[in-house]
Amino acid sequence: MPYFFRMKYSMLSILLALAVVTSGRINAADAPVNTLTDSEKAAGWQLLFDGTSLNGWHNFKKEGVRPGWQIKNGTLVCVDPHNAGDIVTSNQFAAFELQLDYNISEGGNSGIIFHVTDEGGAVWATGPEFQLEDNKKAADPIRCGWLYALYQPPVNPDTGVILDATKPVGQWNHIRLLVTPEKCVHEINGVKYFEYVIGSQDFNDRVAKSKFGKMPLFAKSAAGYLALQGDHGQVSFRNIKILPLDKK
Secondary structure, three states, X not given: OOHHHHHHHHHHHHHHHHHHHHHHHHHHHOOOOOOOOHHHHHHOOEEOOOOOOXXXXXXXXXXXXXXXXXXXXXXXXXXXXXXXXXXXXXXXXXXXXXXXXXXXXXOOEEEEEEEEOOOOXXXXXXXXXXXXXXXXXXXXXXXXXXXXXXXXXXXEOOOOEEOOOOOOOOOOEEEEEEEOOOOEEEEEOOEEEEEEXXXXXXXXXHHHHOHHHHOOOOOOOOOEEEEEOOOEOOEEEEEEEEEEOOOO
16 A cells, blocks of 8 residues: 555544544533433432432421422522421432532532431431532531541641542532441542441440430431431532442
């Protein structure tokens, strides 16, 4: 093959390869939100928010959802924290892996609470909380991704600053929360923060030294509702999905 045609052939091959890669990126970016892939369905994942309705959610110990929670552009949004309150799932979960995306307002503060039961006067009276907030301007010193008042990430020895993998306000962050009897794991944007074991001596000691030490029902249930807080600023959620890990 003449040199000129070999060059044209090589350039064409490169362009086609780039086109395939670019197409893959576009398709990945344009993948529909609030859906499960066939492999996720086969693995047992469940979608907790379909992007169009509030089915499967209600305000804590009440029927229905207050108007402070709305659906906008396929996201579950706390638009008015003064008329929202905490919402919980209809179903209860024991061991599970939860994944979701959140986007919080400037100074916003929210949380994901698990193993919530109806015996408490508030969701946090029974369920531990995965804190969500704007780390820059939120007033609460408990930062995003921490287990409220109990566990926090380590200090980076190179910077002397506590690990923070969150993105700036206005950007979507991805959460992974694993809860099993053997271990619990907190991750933000693919970065692991820490592990702990509910009911371990270390966990119980930390609870006793915290405000939860005066709450006899705190972290005592092996299963319960999932809750999203809606009382301290605006926050949006999408792609809320859960994989129950209960042993059959």
